[in-house]
Amino acid sequence: MLQKFDERNRDLIVNVNGQLVHRDKAGISPFDSAVQGGDAVWEGLRLYNGRIFKLHEHLERLENSARALAFAKIPSHDTIIDEIKRTVAANKMRDGVHIRLTLTRGVKITSGMDPRLNQGEPTLIVLAEHKAPVYARTGLTLITSKIRRPPREVLDARIHHANLLNSILAKIEANNAGADDALMLDTRGFLAETNATHVFIVRNSDKSRGSGDLATSHVVACPEGITRATVMEICAAEKIRCVETDLSVVDVYSANEMFCTGTMGELAAVTKLDNRQIGDGKVGPMTKRLSDLYAKRTAAEGVQVV
Numbered sequence: 001m002l003q004k005f006d007e008r009n010r011d012l013i014v015n016v017n018g019q020l021v022h023r024d025k026a027g028i029s030p031f032d033s034a035v036q037g038g039d040a041v042w043e044g045l046r047l048y049n050g051r052i053f054k055l056h057e058h059l060e061r062l063e064n065s066a067r068a069l070a071f072a073k074i075p076s077h078d079t080i081i082d083e084i085k086r087t088v089a090a091n092k093m094r095d096g097v098h099i100r101l102t103l104t105r106g107v108k109i110t111s112g113m114d115p116r117l118n119q120g121e122p123t124l125i126v127l128a129e130h131k132a133p134v135y136a137r138t139g140l141t142l143i144t145s146k147i148r149r150p151p152r153e154v155l156d157a158r159i160h161h162a163n164l165l166n167s168i169l170a171k172i173e174a175n176n177a178g179a180d181d182a183l184m185l186d187t188r189g190f191l192a193e194t195n196a197t198h199v200f201i202v203r204n205s206d207k208s209r210g211s212g213d214l215a216t217s218h219v220v221a222c223p224e225g226i227t228r229a230t231v232m233e234i235c236a237a238e239k240i241r242c243v244e245t246d247l248s249v250v251d252v253y254s255a256n257e258m259f260c261t262g263t264m265g266e267l268a269a270v271t272k273l274d275n276r277q278i279g280d281g282k283v284g285p286m287t288k289r290l291s292d293l294y295a296k297r298t299a300a301e302g303v304q305v306v
Helices: 033-037 055-068 077-090 165-177 226-237 249-253 285-300
Strands: 013-016 019-022 040-048 097-104 123-130 140-144 181-185 191-194 198-206 211-216 242-244 257-262 266-273
Touching (some): 019 077, 033 097, 055 077, 077 097, 165 181, 198 226, 266 285
Antiparallel strands (some): 040 097, 198 257
């Protein structure tokens, strides 16, 4: 699975610290903290018919991550929303759009790791692209990565930071194996997430009734996902049992269904892990049901920005 260039994005206007410029003319200082050490936090948003789904939840996570990294200054939610509005308006966007927010500690007075070298404002980047959900609806193939997700005592995954090398190394493994993505474990050997998404499995399913129980990994070595939380909200509303628990790859091998969740790809079925077929190797009824319920929510909810 490789994303393709969308011709509509050739002349994108991007927003760097409030300056709206053509994508080819956008620049960031070599002294910026993101360049110096990946010292930044980020969020992925999706625009549905002029509304951004779960915008306040995303901005809350962005702020919490920046506070955890002791950013001296953090722009207000209203300031960020205004810059998002300016960016999508400049690109005449309304639907089928993915927005990546990046907030860095800012520009340093000289190169170095010490945050005291950051004596100005943070850098806010708003990148909006025409981009449909990136995963195929026919089902994904995963491998289990040899790269482990670090525990909280090494780096708390609840900090939505921009240093993604751990996941990139796992993605390289998946690419080399001809898989779509890599399933990553924590240091105890339990499921964390894929290199890009959270995961759920369906157990004890009854196809005739479209029923089953959901299980997902604890938020220990993975971030607190917004789409993940939305799926759990839907399960509660629909009286679908969903538990957070320690899961091993053996639990996945014997699952009736598996799917992953994320803003970039919404809900996407997983039909194979480590060359083992999951369930009947097709998109399962529970995955379809939850995908439909999720689509109803994104079509009806969100913060108006257009």
